[in-house]
Amino acid sequence: MATIDFWFSIGSTYSYLTVMRLPEVQRTTGATFRWRAFNVRRVMIEQNNIPFRDKPVKAAYMWRDIARRAERYGLSPKLPAPYPLQGLVLANQIATLGAEQGWVEAYTRATYRRWFEAGEPAGEEPNISASLGEIGCDPAAVHAAAQSERIADALDAATDEAMALGIFGTPTFAVGREIFWGDDRLDDAILWQTGAIR
Amino acid sequence: MATIDFWFSIGSTYSYLTVMRLPEVQRTTGATFRWRAFNVRRVMIEQNNIPFRDKPVKAAYMWRDIARRAERYGLSPKLPAPYPLQGLVLANQIATLGAEQGWVEAYTRATYRRWFEAGEPAGEEPNISASLGEIGCDPAAVHAAAQSERIADALDAATDEAMALGIFGTPTFAVGREIFWGDDRLDDAILWQTGAIR
Numbered sequence: 001m002a003t004i005d006f007w008f009s010i011g012s013t014y015s016y017l018t019v020m021r022l023p024e025v026q027r028t029t030g031a032t033f034r035w036r037a038f039n040v041r042r043v044m045i046e047q048n049n050i051p052f053r054d055k056p057v058k059a060a061y062m063w064r065d066i067a068r069r070a071e072r073y074g075l076s077p078k079l080p081a082p083y084p085l086q087g088l089v090l091a092n093q094i095a096t097l098g099a100e101q102g103w104v105e106a107y108t109r110a111t112y113r114r115w116f117e118a119g120e121p122a123g124e125e126p127n128i129s130a131s132l133g134e135i136g137c138d139p140a141a142v143h144a145a146a147q148s149e150r151i152a153d154a155l156d157a158a159t160d161e162a163m164a165l166g167i168f169g170t171p172t173f174a175v176g177r178e179i180f181w182g183d184d185r186l187d188d189a190i191l192w193q194t195g196a197i198r
Numbered sequence: 199m200a201t202i203d204f205w206f207s208i209g210s211t212y213s214y215l216t217v218m219r220l221p222e223v224q225r226t227t228g229a230t231f232r233w234r235a236f237n238v239r240r241v242m243i244e245q246n247n248i249p250f251r252d253k254p255v256k257a258a259y260m261w262r263d264i265a266r267r268a269e270r271y272g273l274s275p276k277l278p279a280p281y282p283l284q285g286l287v288l289a290n291q292i293a294t295l296g297a298e299q300g301w302v303e304a305y306t307r308a309t310y311r312r313w314f315e316a317g318e319p320a321g322e323e324p325n326i327s328a329s330l331g332e333i334g335c336d337p338a339a340v341h342a343a344a345q346s347e348r349i350a351d352a353l354d355a356a357t358d359e360a361m362a363l364g365i366f367g368t369p370t371f372a373v374g375r376e377i378f379w380g381d382d383r384l385d386d387a388i389l390w391q392t393g394a395i396r
Contacts, residue, residue: 047253047255047256048252048253049253049256054246055245055246055247055366057245057361057364057366058245058247058366058367060364061364061366061377061379065378065379065383068386068395071395071396072395163255166255166258166259168253168255168256168259169256179259180263181259181263184382185263188266197266197269197270198269
């Protein structure tokens with residue numbers, strides 16, 4: 001089976017659900033995923049798309065909806081989690097480095113768990129060092145490398161690539177040029193990829 | 199089984215899916231619905247929530263997502279449908295009258311079908327008269343009654359009631375004070391109502 005591109009930004013609330021349940025989805029469906037970090041904040045600013053920050057009623061629903069879905073997936077978040085993230089760019093620069101070095105999935109899951117289950121914002125201390133230490137990375141070395149111009153450029157290039165696909169939010173699943181937005185469209189993306197829907 | 203409140207505004211794009219598939223959902227699940235029209239545009243203006251009008255990338259995805267879902271439900275819309283609707287308020291005043299007189303569901307389905315499948319905007323001619331005629335109503339009499347102060351007030355009161363429930367968009371399904379937003383949360387609302395999820 002071909003691989004589905006999982007476009008995410010650490011900083012997205014609904015992506016918590018996807019990040020945490022993807023191992024189980026892989027196990028039960030055989031689907032495989034390529035983890036693609038991008039900067040959803042830049043996309044949203046360019047597209048004048050502010051989903052929650054100035055919309056308290058919609059934001060309250062979002063947390064309730066995540067709580068219900070999390071319970072179904074056997075997750076135990078402490079909600080609402082700190083939002084929005086100050087360190088969104090750094091968090092995703094680290095993920096970009098992790099994709100090069102093979103630990104993007106482990107890091108992203110570790111940092112989301114601390115953010116959503118311990119109330120420590122991703123992209124800042126103590127979350128960064130604790131998450132990296134937990135997965136066997138050297139926090140100081142990663143921190144420096146992730147802020148290099150090369151990694152910053154790589155994240156920007158990935159963000160451009162996401163926008164070229166028509167991506168405007170996260171999580172988004174891409175099967176070729178067909179995109180599926182939202183944790184609740186993961187099943188559709190898998191069905192599409194297998195040819196079960198068209 | 200208790201009745202689920204189906205809060206809708208004629209003018210919502212995703213509500214097309216719900217409006218068209220609800221008979222089948224009722225048949226297969228035994229769920230019943232109370233059709234509650236409200237003015238989602240007033241809610242969105244008050245909450246600074248502009249989902250699509252100034253967001254072309256997100257809007258393009260919305261039409262594609264509706265097309266995929268429509269195909270799954272056996273529907274054949276011509277997309278994109280005319281959007282946004284100029285006659286949103288009148289369309290929902292007619293629905294409010296229809297709820298009093300017992301034809302809200304038939305009218306809403308007829309007007310959505312013409313809007314999404316024949317390209318005739320709901321809330322204006324020829325859609326209004328054709329939809330009302332099709333379901334056996336007198337278009338002139340309904341048109342006059344729907345614009346009465348009493349019906350306008352009833353729609354406003356329903357909109358206030360929706361906002362008091364925390365509703366910010368449509369379709370929304372309410373089970374008591376628990377709300378589920380989006381055609382893709384209809385299954386969750388039914389599961390919640392039966393006690394299968396909590």
